[in-house]
Amino acid sequence: MKAESWGTRLGLILAMAGNAVGLGNFLRFPVQAVQNGGGAFIIPYLVCFLLMGIPLLWVEWSVGRFGGKKGIHSTPFILDAMDRRRFWKYIGVFGIFTNIAVASYYCYIESWTLSYVFHSIIGTFRGMSQAEVAQFFVDYTEIDKTTLGIPYEAVVFYILCLALNTWILSRGLAGIEKVAVVGVPLLLIFGAFLAFQGLTLGTSGATPEHPDANSWEGINFLWTPQYDSLLNPKVWLAAAGQIFFTLSVGMGTIQCYASYVRSKEDIALNATSAGFTNEFVEVVLGSLIVIPIAAGYLGIDWVRENAGFGMAFQTMPYLFDKWGALLGAIAGVFWFGLLFFAGITSSLAMGTPWVGFMQDEFRWTREKGALSFGLIILAFGLPTVLFFHQGVFDEYDYWGGTVSLVIFALIEIILFAWIFGIDKGWAELTEGSDIKVPVVYKYIIKYVTPVLLLFVFLGSFISPPVEKRFVASKSDSEITEDLIAYLEQNGFEQRSTDQKWILVASAENFSKTFKNIVKFEKTLLSDFAIENTQYSIADYQDWKGNFLGLFKGEKWKLDKNSLISKITNSDIEDKIKKASSEKEINELKKQKFYANFSRFLLSIMFLGIAFLVHIAYRKRKRAMI
Amino acid sequence: MNTSALIFMITTQVLITGVTIYLYIKVLSKPSKK
Numbered sequence: 218m219k220a221e222s223w224g225t226r227l228g229l230i231l232a233m234a235g236n237a238v239g240l241g242n243f244l245r246f247p248v249q250a251v252q253n254g255g256g257a258f259i260i261p262y263l264v265c266f267l268l269m270g271i272p273l274l275w276v277e278w279s280v281g282r283f284g285g286k287k288g289i290h291s292t293p294f295i296l297d298a299m300d301r302r303r304f305w306k307y308i309g310v311f312g313i314f315t316n317i318a319v320a321s322y323y324c325y326i327e328s329w330t331l332s333y334v335f336h337s338i339i340g341t342f343r344g345m346s347q348a349e350v351a352q353f354f355v356d357y358t359e360i361d362k363t364t365l366g367i368p369y370e371a372v373v374f375y376i377l378c379l380a381l382n383t384w385i386l387s388r389g390l391a392g393i394e395k396v397a398v399v400g401v402p403l404l405l406i407f408g409a410f411l412a413f414q415g416l417t418l419g420t421s422g423a424t425p426e427h428p429d430a431n432s433w434e435g436i437n438f439l440w441t442p443q444y445d446s447l448l449n450p451k452v453w454l455a456a457a458g459q460i461f462f463t464l465s466v467g468m469g470t471i472q473c474y475a476s477y478v479r480s481k482e483d484i485a486l487n488a489t490s491a492g493f494t495n496e497f498v499e500v501v502l503g504s505l506i507v508i509p510i511a512a513g514y515l516g517i518d519w520v521r522e523n524a525g526f527g528m529a530f531q532t533m534p535y536l537f538d539k540w541g542a543l544l545g546a547i548a549g550v551f552w553f554g555l556l557f558f559a560g561i562t563s564s565l566a567m568g569t570p571w572v573g574f575m576q577d578e579f580r581w582t583r584e585k586g587a588l589s590f591g592l593i594i595l596a597f598g599l600p601t602v603l604f605f606h607q608g609v610f611d612e613y614d615y616w617g618g619t620v621s622l623v624i625f626a627l628i629e630i631i632l633f634a635w636i637f638g639i640d641k642g643w644a645e646l647t648e649g650s651d652i653k654v655p656v657v658y659k660y661i662i663k664y665v666t667p668v669l670l671l672f673v674f675l676g677s678f679i680s681p682p683v684e685k686r687f688v689a690s691k692s693d694s695e696i697t698e699d700l701i702a703y704l705e706q707n708g709f710e711q712r713s714t715d716q717k718w719i720l721v722a723s724a725e726n727f728s729k730t731f732k733n734i735v736k737f738e739k740t741l742l743s744d745f746a747i748e749n750t751q752y753s754i755a756d757y758q759d760w761k762g763n764f765l766g767l768f769k770g771e772k773w774k775l776d777k778n779s780l781i782s783k784i785t786n787s788d789i790e791d792k793i794k795k796a797s798s799e800k801e802i803n804e805l806k807k808q809k810f811y812a813n814f815s816r817f818l819l820s821i822m823f824l825g826i827a828f829l830v831h832i833a834y835r836k837r838k839r840a841m842i
Numbered sequence: 843m844n845t846s847a848l849i850f851m852i853t854t855q856v857l858i859t860g861v862t863i864y865l866y867i868k869v870l871s872k873p874s875k876k
Contacts, residue, residue: 226869256850263854433843440847483872490865497862501855651872 220288221390222477226487228394231401233474233491234498235562237465238404240326240529242499242559246459247508248524250439252756253455254446259500261447261456265669269457271492272658272666273466273626276633278488279645281475290476290573292469293830294837296629299637306830308632311625312469313574314823316567317590318617319468321598322610323567327560328378329357329530330553332370337549342534343542347515351531358605375602376595382561383591386568387584390477393565400558401494407551407558408502414540414548415509422514422539435512435520439504443753451683451758454676457669462618463499464492467626470566473573483651498559506552510536518735529556578833597818608808612815620780623677627670634663678780679773685727685734686757687720693751700745707731721757786812 223229250258284295292312296305336342342350356362360371367373385392418432446452461467478484507528512520514536523532529552537548571593572586581589601610633642643659687704689696696718705711708726712719731737734754741747763774775781777788789809796802 226872230869256847259850259854436851437843437847440851441844442846442850486865486868486872490862490869493858493862493865496858500858504851651868 222479223390224394226482228398229474229478230487230490230494232393232397232562232566233471233487234494235397235401235559236470236474236566237463237491237495237563238401238498238559239463239465239563240526240556240559241463242495243408243503243506243556244526244529246463246499246503247439247506248526249455249459250504251508251521251524253452254443254449254755255438256440256442257444257446258452258456259440260442261453262459265453265457265460266492266496268661269666269669270460270464270466271489272662273461273630273670274464274471274488274492275485275646275654275658276630276642276662276666277466277471278475278478278484279642280629280633281472282478282480282482282484283645284472285476285478286480288577290473290577291570292472293574294577294833295472295476296632297834299632303834305632306834307827308625308628309469310823310827310830311621311628312472313570313826315468315617315621315625316470316570317593317597317822317826318613318621318819320564320567320590320594321617322601322613323560324378324382324564324594324598325375325602325605325610327557327564328371328374330557330560331378332357332374333530333534333553334550334557335365337534337537337546337553340542340546342538342549343545345535345538347532347535350535351527353534354527354530360602360605372599372602375598379591379595379598382564382568382594383587385561385565386572386587386590389583393569396565397562400562404555404558405498405502407555408498408506410551411510411548411555412502412505415505415513418510418513420513424514427514427516427519429518430512430514430516432509432513434517435509436505438512438517438521439508445688445753446755449755449757450760451756454673454680454758457673458676461623461626461670461673464495465563465566467622467624467629468567469570469625473570474566476573481649483649484646485654486651489652507533514539518739522733522735574829574833578829578836597822600815600818604811607811609811609815612812613819615783616816616819619677623670623674627667627674630662630667630670634667639663677778680776680779681758681760681763681774682776683724684757684759685722685724685737685754687718687722687752687754689718689752691716691718695745695747695751697745700741700747703745718752721759724756 223232250256250262280292280295280299284290284292284298287295287298289295289298291309293306293309296309296312297303299305341353345353357371360369363370385396388395415432416436420431420433422432423430465471475484478487508520508524511524511528511532515532533552534549537545537552539545540548568587568590571590572583575581575586575589576583601613604610633639639659639662642662647654687709691713701711701718701720704720704722707730708722709720710722712721727737731740737754738749741752742749758776767773775787777791782788786809789805789812793802793805793809796805
């Protein structure tokens, strides 16, 4: 079989950039920034990009091209080639498993964007209220409802989307490259148009319902630096996590794409270009669309209370409709179009490790590999479609799209820098390089990046509960004892120092009384005449207190979203214990069932791929004899 | 919009845009090695 390779350098970079750019660039980044210190979030974000993001990109591109030189195009046998110990090929299973696990639900989201492009063209959202637009999405995902008269519309679009991915994958790298060369520039143009709208909207969107609506307030909030957040470990963890997910490292897709790079071709410049393309989309375009446009019509307080992934489908169509029939339709097509291109360039990347593996190890044709990928995604993905509201989607996202990536990236960088060896790794990275890679990165890759990754891993594995932390200066006479007493009566505990008032409340207690930070600020302003500039209130995880507690014989307190809590289903179990009605208990038990059912499916997926790797290994051994 | 937010935003975005453009110019000026 003739070895495939990328047609052009630009095609390769755009394909890699497309792999990285996804819905998260437009929806996850701005929300993370808003929740973690606004403009000051950019500082840890950029630091993590330079110390973790770029190094990981270089490592994965190097690992990929190294494997490609040996005719290997997926991580099981690439890792196997890096060290003689036999278990590495099973670690490499992550590089296929993660892609199938993520593609299973990612293709579903992609199908929503395709459907919403269509709905934008035919004017479905014309005249709808915000609640109606939100309900439309709920109805759409209730699959037995139809909005176009097509029965099981959501399933139809899902299968259509899968068929499209399968067909493009069957065309090989040439097909993927064509999609990237058309899709990524279009995505940039659409994004630039919407970013321009976000920048220029100003106060023109204000209404009697939302008189303070102002897009500049949204941009302000996102970009105003709150420097004290730099001392909050949760902010650094959020920044490191965002860099990690935005670059699509730890998945196995970069290694696969890079394995088709010719042996003398540059890696360092190509990888850096792809990485910066992702950052351009995220920081320049992504920050100027959702938050400013939503703030421009609904006000910054609404955005702070509601900003999240759901806004893409449940809010943006309502906002675009304000621009009139034509401009609203164009905006909708552009918005969902760019999300579709961002999505499909990523899902195609997720298909290539499986196709590459089956071609290499079992001599399957591209067409057979692509078709089998489509069918596997359909089989594992249908539960995420059919049981969307029962949490299957969320379970796949947690295990495949969060835990798996971090574990694989951490192991991979240790393999690259410490077992394969940094000298060999550095030689691989710099061979054919078109830029001079700073030598300091040899030490960053070996010592700094693994520590940062470990930080991300431990941060998710054993993170303490998220609390709300109130801090104010004792020299501010307007922060009275009455206010402190009020806070203590409403779930806060004092941890004050000589100079500062510091009070902490559990997330649960806080939301019981105040619901969210916006309402907290409003309460302090109305009841105590205290402005939000006189104090800070932020999410906080007490790592230090938790650690010191161990020496006092206390148990390590775990956040309900920590890995250990998730494994033991402790959040659901706690809710079952506290549940008051039979109906509530049954609902929670159903939730637990679906969580365990999802994990069962993912385990089958992982073990199935590991089994195929084992068969491939036995075939290789026989061929050698 | 407040001044510090404006400065922060413009500086960061100009930096990222500038570096991205520079990298693409470098890429396009160097042919692929066969």
